[in-house]
Amino acid sequence: MKHADAPLSIQNMSVAYHKKPVLEQVSLTVPEGKLIGIVGPNGAGKSTLIKAALGLIPSLSGEVxxxxxxxxxxxxxxxxxxxxxxxxxxxxxxxxxxxxxxxYGHLGWFRRPGSKEKQIAMSCLEKVGMAEFADRQISQLSGGQQQRIFLARALAQDASLYFMDEPFVGVDAATEKAIITLLSELKKQGKTVLVVHHDLSTVQEYFDWVILLNVGIVDIGPTNEVFTKEKLQQTYGGKLAIWDQEDSHTLIG
Structure with a gap:
């Protein structure tokens, strides 16, 4: 699938750390208005994919x-x-x-944020249930609260395409629920969200689309087509110990 105006299109991206390939010849195009999970084993290049797409780390080749x-x-x-x-x-x-x-992206670097920006920021804090912590030093927040603050900052950007790197790691159940509610709201607004995700048991519940990644792309597409036992075996190899299609319980060993 190729669309010139797709939210994200990557062609032939390769990335290496210390001469070891981390991503090899990755090509993908994602549709608009979808929640997309990036799934694969540790060391598969999931976070690298996001960082290279954003130019935070150099790539050997490819076009984004x-x-x-x-x-x-x-x-x-x-x-x-x-x-x-x-x-x-x-x-x-x-x-x-x-x-x-x-x-800041809306202001430019030479204008200081005024009352309008503060109001927008407060409304974003309210959306993630953190308005009462507006004046709290970030070092004094719990892990889940810190994650909500970062989600609120992303909301304040009012972007069209979001990249989220393991937003569910180390958060409590209430924060996980808050994140999912937020993702659903972004989708309703027509936004596209790519999420690096490690918990296979929630993939079908959370995401419309899935990118199965292990250094290269194993498959990409609608969750009900791509997230199958066979494709997961391809992605995880012998590490996929148990897969129960009935209730999606998965153990990685």
């Missing part, structure tokens, strides 16, 4: 287009939620300021 243009020309259209452990949570700033940073 966001709505038909290079990422640097489309930055305003893209929101990114990194892995929580990659963030310096000791940085002296409060929750509201972090979320307000999501508005």
């Amino acid at each position: 287009k966001i709505y038909g243009k290079p990422y640097k020309e489309q930055r305003k259209l893209v929101g990114y939620v990194p892995q929580r452990e990659s963030v310096d949570w000791d940085f002296p700033t409060n929750a509201l300021d972090v979320v307000t940073m999501g508005r």
